[in-house]
Amino acid sequence: MTAREDQTLSAVEDALSGGSLTDLRAVLGPLSPADVLSVLERLGRKDQAVLYRLLSKDVALQVFEGLDAPLQSDLLSGLRDDEVTSLFAGLDPDDRVSLLDELPAKVAGRLLRGLSAPERAKTAEVLGYPHGSIGRRMSPEHVAVRVETSVADALARVHAHLDDAETVYTLPVVDAGRRLVGVVSLRDLLRAGPHEAVGSVMTAAHWVEATTPAETAARECADRKLLALPVTDADRRLVGLLTVDDALAVLEAAESEDAARAGGTEPLRRPYLSTPAATIVRSRVVWLLALAVGASLTVQVLDAFETTLEQMVVLSLFVPLVIGTGGNTGNQAATTITRALALDDVRPRDVLRVLGREARVGLALGAMLGAVGLCVVALLYGTQVGLVIGLTLLIVCTLAASVGGVMPLVARSLRVDPAVFSNPFITTFVDATGLVVYFLVARAVLGL
Structure with missing residues (x-):
């Protein structure tokens, strides 16, 4: 402000x-x-x-x-x-x-x-x-012109509908059956001769069907940098226009929803200061309860390896490091893939390619972090404990990146919002599995 x-x-x-x-x-x-x-x-x-x-x-x-x-x-x-x-x-x-x-x-x-x-x-x-x-989300208030109409008549039609049309800068061109055959801009009409046919100055049209998901259609409009995107029925008959301002509003709402759910809350759908406190509480409490239940898995893992901790108390010092690094790595991967899905850079059928790529990325990150952990911890607590930390970070980062990359694709395949499977749930999953890996590595290296 x-x-x-x-x-x-x-x-x-x-x-x-x-x-x-x-x-x-x-x-x-x-x-x-x-x-x-x-x-x-x-x-x-x-x-x-x-x-x-x-x-x-x-x-x-x-x-x-x-x-x-x-x-x-x-x-x-x-x-x-x-x-x-x-x-x-x-x-x-x-x-x-x-x-x-x-x-x-x-x-x-x-x-x-x-x-x-x-x-x-x-x-x-x-x-x-x-x-x-x-x-x-489309507007049925538009100005359509016939393909055989003269430019002069088309401009007259535009002038007659200036007060009731959503936009006149992009005009859909239709045939006698109202089927979309192209689009023409107001600039091109003004540039053309008055007796030319609209069909001679129109360009090919990009369009979407009215049943297309709003976010998909809005992304199409934004990616192609269109002022308006024609919307048709299944037979390609024109039913409306999606204007760029409405497309941007759809994308803004979708991104706000994804960001909220990635952070473990429901979108407020209104400005923060005008939202009642009770509404904010409702938007957060269900997620907190769900995550608290999920976090109980971590407690169960610690309970299962209580004997291991008693034999080597120093291992408890590195529990926050292991689960924090794994959760952050998984969140990074999930956020990247969720965004790539929104931009249509990847699709569910790319799951194996994404898995392979994220596994390599996780392995590289784990190798670097593990090497640092090995050196630092070895100086303070001995070579064996340092080796436990180094190997654990290597495995946990690889696992977390792989899971974080795949889960949004699985969600999309199941027709569930990928953001729901993003940061909060991945963090909970990686916390539990990371601890299992940690203690299994400790047992193997330390002979506990």
């Missing part, structure tokens, strides 16, 4: 705490919608509703559209029914669907019934696609 934004937030909070709506309106007056959005995301639910009601109608709609769907749902609970109906009607169909997913069924049904027939039909079309598909 910049110094100016911090000053603005302080002024808003002072006006709210003093109960002075006049002062609050004076603070909000010169702010842009982006500035208001930044402030709103850092306030509690009650203060959000107070601040929002002081905004002008145009600014209010822009701010509302910029909020995440869960935060939109929170805000609606503090507004009057007529305000809610007006805001809902002003959203694009895809944004309405995202909001409806956050609302109780009774409220969602009432809002849908309040729409005009054409807007209700557009919203119902998007609602008809499966959860998680790009059909629910």
